Amino acid sequence: MPTVRFQSGEMVMGRWPGSNLYYEVKVLRFSPKSQLYTVIYKDGTELELKDQDIKSATGFRTRSRSRSRSRSPARRRSRSRSPARITRRSSSRTAAVAAAAAITESTPNSRRDAKLKDVLEVRLKPLVGGPKTLIIFLFVGAYFWLLFLPAWVLFLLLQVTLVDPSLANFPPPLPPLETLFDGQALGIVLLWTLFQALLYILPVGKLSEGMPLRTGERLKYRTNGFFAIVVSAVAVAAAVYQGVDLTYIHSNFLQLAVASFLGSFLLSVYLYVRSRYVPPDQLALGGNSGNVVYDFFKGHELNPRIKNFDLKFFCEMRPGLIGWCVINFAMALAEMQEQHLEAPSHAMILVNLFQLLYVVDGLWNEEAILTTMDLMHDGFGFMLAFGDLVWVPFTYSLQAYYLVTHPNPLGLPALIAIVAIKLLGFYIFRMSNSQKNAFRRNPSDPKLAHLKTIPTATGKSLLVSGWWGVVRHPNYLGDLIMALAWSLPCGFSHLLPWYYMIYFIILLVHRNSRDMSECRRKYGSAWDEYCQTVRYRIIPGIY
Ligand SMILES: NC(=O)c1ccc[n+]([C@@H]2O[C@H](COP(=O)([O-])OP(=O)(O)OC[C@H]3O[C@@H](n4cnc5c(N)ncnc54)[C@H](OP(=O)(O)O)[C@@H]3O)[C@@H](O)[C@H]2O)c1
Numbered sequence: 001m002p003t004v005r006f007q008s009g010e011m012v013m014g015r016w017p018g019s020n021l022y023y024e025v026k027v028l029r030f031s032p033k034s035q036l037y038t039v040i041y042k043d044g045t046e047l048e049l050k051d052q053d054i055k056s057a058t059g060f061r062t063r064s065r066s067r068s069r070s071r072s073p074a075r076r077r078s079r080s081r082s083p084a085r086i087t088r089r090s091s092s093r094t095a096a097v098a099a100a101a102a103i104t105e106s107t108p109n110s111r112r113d114a115k116l117k118d119v120l121e122v123r124l125k126p127l128v129g130g131p132k133t134l135i136i137f138l139f140v141g142a143y144f145w146l147l148f149l150p151a152w153v154l155f156l157l158l159q160v161t162l163v164d165p166s167l168a169n170f171p172p173p174l175p176p177l178e179t180l181f182d183g184q185a186l187g188i189v190l191l192w193t194l195f196q197a198l199l200y201i202l203p204v205g206k207l208s209e210g211m212p213l214r215t216g217e218r219l220k221y222r223t224n225g226f227f228a229i230v231v232s233a234v235a236v237a238a239a240v241y242q243g244v245d246l247t248y249i250h251s252n253f254l255q256l257a258v259a260s261f262l263g264s265f266l267l268s269v270y271l272y273v274r275s276r277y278v279p280p281d282q283l284a285l286g287g288n289s290g291n292v293v294y295d296f297f298k299g300h301e302l303n304p305r306i307k308n309f310d311l312k313f314f315c316e317m318r319p320g321l322i323g324w325c326v327i328n329f330a331m332a333l334a335e336m337q338e339q340h341l342e343a344p345s346h347a348m349i350l351v352n353l354f355q356l357l358y359v360v361d362g363l364w365n366e367e368a369i370l371t372t373m374d375l376m377h378d379g380f381g382f383m384l385a386f387g388d389l390v391w392v393p394f395t396y397s398l399q400a401y402y403l404v405t406h407p408n409p410l411g412l413p414a415l416i417a418i419v420a421i422k423l424l425g426f427y428i429f430r431m432s433n434s435q436k437n438a439f440r441r442n443p444s445d446p447k448l449a450h451l452k453t454i455p456t457a458t459g460k461s462l463l464v465s466g467w468w469g470v471v472r473h474p475n476y477l478g479d480l481i482m483a484l485a486w487s488l489p490c491g492f493s494h495l496l497p498w499y500y501m502i503y504f505i506i507l508l509v510h511r512n513s514r515d516m517s518e519c520r521r522k523y524g525s526a527w528d529e530y531c532q533t534v535r536y537r538i539i540p541g542i543y
C-alpha cells in the first residue's frame with residue numbers, strides 16, 4: 001500500500017504539467033483510487049498531480065537559500081538580459097537540452113542550480129481579488145457567452161437580410177419561431193457532416209503526428225484536408241450540373257444555421273458527458289472547474305476521440321471550414337440570380353477567391369494546425385464546437401451574403417490595390433506560420449540554422465529572429481491584413497461587412513494576451529527575455 005506523502009492543506013512544490021517548472025501549490029486532497037493529489041495553484045487553478053510531480057517545499061527553500069548570494073536583482077537582471085543568452089541556432093539546441101536536463105532534481109551541478117533559480121522565480125502571481133472572485137467572474141462569463149453567442153449569430157443573420165442593415169434598424173424583425181426549424185435543413189447539415197466524416201476516415205493522405213502530450217504520447221492525425229476539399233468541390237459541381245439549386249442555401253440560411261446550432265449543442269452535451277469518464281491526464285488544463293455550465297462551455301477533454309476519429313481536429317478543419325466555401329459559392333449563384341447577371345460581380349469573385357485561398361491553404365498545410373493553441377492546449381466543448389460548426393460557416397460568409405443584395409462596383413485601381421493587400425497579408429501569414437511549424441517539428445532543421453533562439457527551461461526554444469523576431473505574433477498580423485482585403489470589396493456603405501474585421505481584431509488581441517500569459521507560465525524568464533527583445537505584439541512599432 002503506497003504511503004500518502006503529503007497531507008491536505010500542506011504547501012508543496014507542484015510541477016506544471018508538460019513542463020519542468022515547479023510552483024507553490026496547496027494540497028487539497030489525495031484520491032487513493034486514482035493515486036492523484038488534487039492541488040490548487042496561486043491563481044486558483046486546480047489540477048490533479050501524480051506523486052512524482054510533487055516535491056516538498058522545504059527541499060526547494062533550502063536550495064534557494066543556499067544560492068541567495070547570486071540572487072541579487074542586479075545580477076538577475078544582468079544575467080537574463082545578457083545577449084549571450086540569445087544563441088545562434090547551432091548552439092541553442094545543446095543549450096536547450098542542457099537546460100532541460102539541468103532541472104532534473106538528481107543532477108548536482110551548478111547549471112542545474114542556475115536553472116532552478118529560473119524555475120523558482122516563475123511563481124504564479126496571486127490574482128487581485130483572490131481565486132473566488134476570478135471563479136465567479138469566469139462562471140458568470142460562461143453563462144453569458146453561452147446565451148450571447150447564438151443570439152449574436154441570429155442577430156447578424158437577420159441584419160444581413162435587411163435592405164439597410166444598419167444599427168439604426170435595431171432590432172431586426174424576428175421571423176415566427178416555428179419557421180426557424182426545418183427538417184430538410186437539418187437533413188442537409190447531417191448529410192454534409194457525414195460526407196466530410198467519410199472523407200476524413202478514408203485511408204488517403206498522410207498520417208501526421210501531433211505534439212507530445214503530457215503523457216509523452218503523440219497522437220496520429222489523418223491530414224487529408226486538401227483531398228477532402230477537392231472531392232467536395234467535385235461533388236458540389238456535379239450536384240449543380242445535375243440541377244441541384246444551390247441558392248437554397250441563400251434562401252434557407254437561417255434554417256441551416258439553426259440546424260447546425262442544434263448539432264453543435266448535442267455534440268457539446270456528448271463531449272461534456274464523456275469528459276467526466278476520462279482519466280485526468282487526458283483533460284485540458286482549465287475547463288475542469290466542477291461548474292457544469294463553465295466546463296460545458298470551455299471544454300474539458302483535450303483530444304476526444306472515437307477510436308482514431310479525432311472530434312476536435314475534424315470539427316475545426318472540415319465541415320465548417322469547407323462548408324464556408326460552399327456557402328460563398330452559393331452566394332455567388334444567388335447574386336447572379338437576384339441581380340440578373342451572367343457572371344458574379346468583381347467584388348463577389350474577390351471575396352470568394354480570397355476566402356477560398358485561405359481555406360485551401362489551411363487544408364494544404366493542415367499539419368500546421370497541430371502546433372496551434374486550440375489543438376495543443378484547449379479542451380473541446382461548446383465554445384469550439386459552436387465556433388467550428390456555426391460561427392465559422394455562417395458568420396465568416398457574411399461578406400458574400402451581403403454582396404448578393406448590396407452590389408459594389410469596383411474600378412481597376414481598387415481591384416489591383418485589394419489584390420495586393422491580400423497577397424501581402426497572405427505572404428506574412430503563410431511564411432510566419434510555416435516557420436514556426438517547421439521549427440517546432442524539427443528544431444535542428446538546417447533551413448532554420450540561421451535563426452537566433454532563446455533556450456527555455458522546458459527544453460523547447462523560442463525563435464527570436466526571422467518572422468518571430470519582427471513581432472510576437474506575425475501570423476496574426478498577416479491574418480489581419482487579409483481580413484482587411486476581405487472587407488474592402490464590400491465598400492463602406494454599411495458596417496456589417498466590416499464586422500469580421502472588428503471581431504477578428506478583438507479575437508486576436510484576446511488570443512494574443514491569453515497566449516502571452518500561457519507562455520509566461522511555461523517559459524518564465526526566457527519568455528520575459530523574448531518580450532524584451534521583441535517589443536511589439538502584432539503591429540510593428542504600434543501594438
Ligand atoms: N480565422 C480565424 O478565425 C482565426 C482565429 C484564430 C487564429 N487564427 C489563425 O490561426 C493560426 C494559429 O493561431 P494560434 O492562436 O493558435 O497561435 P499560434 O501563433 O499559432 O501559436 C502560439 C504558440 O506558438 C508558440 N510560440 C510563440 N512564440 C514563439 C516563438 N517566438 N518561437 C517559437 N514558438 C513560439 C507557443 O507555443 P509552444 O511554445 O508551446 O509551441 C505559442 O503558444 C494563426 O495564423 C492565426 O492567425 C485564425
Ligand SMILES: CC(C)CCC[C@@H](C)[C@H]1CC[C@H]2C3=C(CC[C@]12C)[C@@]1(C)CC[C@H](O)C(C)(C)[C@@H]1CC3
Pocket residue numbers: 149316317321358359361362363369372374383384386387388391392
Ligand atoms: C467567439 C467564439 C465562438 C470563437 C470561436 C473561435 C474559432 C471559430 C476559431 C478559433 C481558432 C480558429 C482557427 C481557424 C478557424 C476559426 C477558429 C476555429 C482556422 C481553422 C481557419 C483557417 C486557417 O488557415 C487556420 C487553419 C490557421 C485556422 C486555425 C485557427
